[in-house]
Amino acid sequence: MSFFNRSNTTSTLGTSTAMANEKDLANDIVINSPAEDSISDIAFSPQQDLMFSVSSWDGKVRIWDVQNGVPQGRAQHESSSPVLCTRWSNDGTKVASGGCDNALKLYDVASGQSQQIGMHSAPIKVLRFVQCGPSNTECIVTGSWDKTIKYWDMRQPQPVSTVMMPERVYSMDSRQSLLVVATAERHIAIINLANPTTIFKATTSPLKWQTRCVACYNEADGYAIGSVEGRCSIRYIDDSMQKKSGFSFKCHRQTNPNRAPGSNGQSLVYPVNSIAFHPLYGTFVTAGGDGTFNFWDKNQRHRLKGYPTLQASIPVCNFNRNGSVFAYALSYDWHQGHMGNRPDYPNVIRLHATSDEEVKEKKKR
Template identity: 75%
Template sequence: MSFFQSSNSSTTSTGTSATMATEADLGNDIVIQNPADDSISDIAFSPQNDFLLASSSWDGKVRIWDVQSGTAQGRSQYEHKGPVLTTRWSNDGSKVASGGCDNAVQLFDVATGQSNQVGAHDSAVSSLRFVNCGPSNTECLVTGSWDKTIKYWDMRQPNPVSTLMMPERVYTMDNKAQLLVVGTAERHIAIINLSNPGTIFKTAQSPLKWQTRVVACYNEGDGYAIGSVEGRCAIRYVDDEVQKKNGFSFKCHRMANPNRAPGTANQSMVYPLNSIAFHPIYGTFGTAGGDGCFNFWDKNHRHRLKGFPSLRASIPVINFNRNGSIFAYALSYDWHQGYAGNTPGYANVIRLHPTRDDEVKEKRKR
């Protein structure tokens, strides 16, 4: 199915049977029931273990799960003084970092079970990543905040190694290799070469018309995908010539309006694209949104690999484990309908889907 074939590309009413899954295809998913007392904000797998998972949530807690036995066992947890918005593992898998609405950056030692604050911003910490930067390729923690800055920390001293002003409030951030991409309010994109982390290499404006929800970098470190609140995804490249040749955008996470009046034009219900994750081996990617669907895509051949039916609850975040054999997704309220949409009994679970090659491996066009 081409990206350009239909605006309703994430629904069960479009695509061929070969590209559409059913709920039976999710029958082997591991379900973590009641993983938090409020919505899940982030999910991250250990880069050193296929079965260790960290999750952050709006209840102010970060939890670590072991899913090796086929069931999820809670291993550890620690707390912030406010909702936690982001979490990631260190490169050696020994520590978990997190940030949130208490403006604090915390670091949790998995072996000792101890957490301590290693940094702070003047507003909420919305995103963080462990990166290797500078001439010595040193590992450090980079954090982005609503205070319009990103900060680099070596985690052994209380002050940041470097602070870099952003064009606006930081909403999202990702990195691969030497590429760091920051998405801010007002649709600004800041591109940073981690060989020179103290300066912005290039700034751009999102080609999507509405607020940026997520950015995710390609495995090769030469480009990134942008997702927005209007259910669109943009495929972007750092090099201008490559962008002219290969860049594009497409509609996703839209559904036909079941309540449209008879005889009226087709109408789509538009949902935010909340999360994008690239497969660590194949370089294909998943998207998930407020429609409760997730899809796997091949950007190089511009088609959808597999679409999954709506699970009737928004999906705020997705991620793959280190070898791409497990795809984690959360069902939690994402506030796209405001306060009125947060009804009693709204789903709040984490599901782990064992991936198959026919779902996530690129298929060359005949």
């Protein structure tokens, strides 16, 4: 088993004995052509194990349901521009989405009605349903390229409040009372949702390159961030905890097939596109532009299981409500710009039934 260097600096990942092969994915449920363009987000219903929404650059949000192993399209609603994010309300009755038309939209699953409930002055990159203030009122928080986050009541078209960010919002996640916002220029804003209009702590990513994704721990005491340069960092809110347990590591890199034998040539480096924490065990998964995903144990600092490349980038992944299903998209992630988006590029969603071997924390030896 490969272990991380036990330091607070970046460590190099060796070869893990817990590598899977493609046979381990043979029973995955495959949804071919779930969208007409690149998939931007996947979100599971908090109330049902196998119902999820998918947003896409084709301007649509689709709701899928898996019955007896067969995926079925349940509903869809359309936007005039690419949709970049989707999430479910806590009661599972509504699906929110945002994207390049700058609008926040709310879809009622029972009635099939969609309405616009908010606007930014630039595209909405990410959103979350959160519970705010002393009364734990449910609202939607949106993060935009207009350098703001906004909180929405869902019953009125004006935001409850607007908070300026240091730069364009690229990623955001929340857990319990913790909200973490990652922006351009590697800024990180940490917010306590008990006081949602104030930045509790402003910091900078320890990773040298642009932040691609952020995900909060189940315990709400920290977060993981991934960069465009194949690195992940484990961070804690408390400075003493960070000093004790924080670290960074390399991942989503491949040996360059063109380097000379025996040389120490450069590896091929890919972005870490998506990070998700298992809802029960607190382990996590990273997915990247190299077409692989890996399950990790941050507390023991090792990889639980890694998978071979599927020959297409993975732009987004997520667990369902109890972690029994892991969904991942094979779709173009734009890390090579417009030139990398070939007409024959795969556009697929796969659902993988997780095993404890993959996602459960191993006991210390």
